[in-house]
Amino acid sequence: MLLCFRLGCFFLVAFANAHNDIIDFEIDKINRPNRPLPSGKISLKAAYIASFACFFGAIVFGFISGFEFALLFATVGLLCFAYNKFLKGLPLIGNFAVALLTTTPIIIPMLKFKLLLPELLHLLFFAFMLTFAREITKDIEDMEGDKALGLKTFPALLGVNLSLTLVVICELKCLAMLALFKQMVLLGVLPCLLLSVIFALLKKWRWSQNMIKISMIFGLIGWLI
DSSP states (O other): OOHHHHHHHHHHHHHHHHHHHHTTHHHHHHHTTSSSSTTSSSSSSHHHHHHHHHHHHHHHHHHHHHHHHHHHHHHHHHHHIIIIITTSSTHHHHHHHHHHHTTHHHHHHHHHOOOHHHHHHHHHHHHHHHHHHHHHHHHHHHHHHHHHOOOOHHHHHHHHHHHHHHHHHHHHHHHHHHHHHHHHHHHHHHHHHHHHHHHTTTTTTHHHHHHHHHHHHHHHHHOOO
């Protein structure tokens, strides 16, 4: 049962990422021309097939785990589709949607089994804040392509400095939570987030995003330990 639930989450995330790459096809021609779709290594048709095959896989494993999981996976999948198609170019709303969707593997079992434990709530806050910060950083990196296609992301509307300030605020909130409740996790996360800020100040946006991702990995490992 637990394995099927995890596989369902895996396929759901794969669907969201693949569909996001399809929607970003024109933007990536400007921002990331070497990625598989804009470079022509993978066709749009193949990407569509892979995307919806993953969505179908998520629903199947949801049914195996329980009807309510299938319903939740379907709902989250439709929300992912709505985000990619309609919310992506809106300031902060799209970033909030991605951060919320990323935390669904935590939220779903919490709701299903009524596990409203402080430990899980702290993990939820940690994952949400760092995902939100990473998404804003990604929008800064993609700003020129987004502007060219008329997308009204937060950086495109209000500039890099204010966007970077918002990223730092999110990271500081995350660090404050760790300082209060997870000091051992803080030791692994703090250096990575400091490097993330340094890379952002140097305008190395991809490296900054990578350090946020590594912070999330350290954090999750710390919670498991």
